Amino acid sequence: MKRTLKQWGALGAAAVSLAGVMVVAGGTTSAHADTRCTWGWIKINDSAGGDPISDARGHSHSSGNHYVRDYGRDANSGMYIWNWWADNDGGSDGDTSDTYFGSRWCSNAP
Template sequence: MNLRRWGALGTAAVSLAGAMVVTGGATAAHADARCNWSWTTINDGAGAEGPGVARGHSHKTGNHYVADMFYNPDSRKYLWSWYADNNGGNDGDTKDTWFGSIACDYAPW
């Protein structure tokens, strides 16, 4: 009886792990921090602060842009800080938020 329960728990754990991998991959595919960019317009919604052009990317879930960069001499990598362009909400604009960081081999500018 105990062995059967552990077997069922193991099967459930493997199924859950597989689901997490699929979900994680799907999430990363449409909203990611990456080491490449193209020019994108940010803050172009009604009521937002003045629109601008930034190094980033656009997709269905919104715009992300590189707001700052830090060079780490120990790793010899550039840490790009990505932000979400939150130009929506009740007041027409919401403060942009940190999205994530990634270590890259080169600077974004």
């Protein structure tokens, strides 16, 4: 499907709007700049009582683990969209459901 400049602009506006909603709703947008096009192998779900420990493509830092849960490719541009998720591991229950963290258009697949 060929997209016009107006359609791409609308998609960008929707993404910015979504980011604004996440800030108001208390989402993890403070580290949105850390949705990057590089990754290393990390462990997720490594607290006792949570989901099984697994390896993931992502990064770790002081605000937690973030990993690429899925990705898609735009056939027209050849670009890939990487969907980053926060590993909400830990707490008194051992694990909390992971949450969407942000997306980034990248030139390669993760």
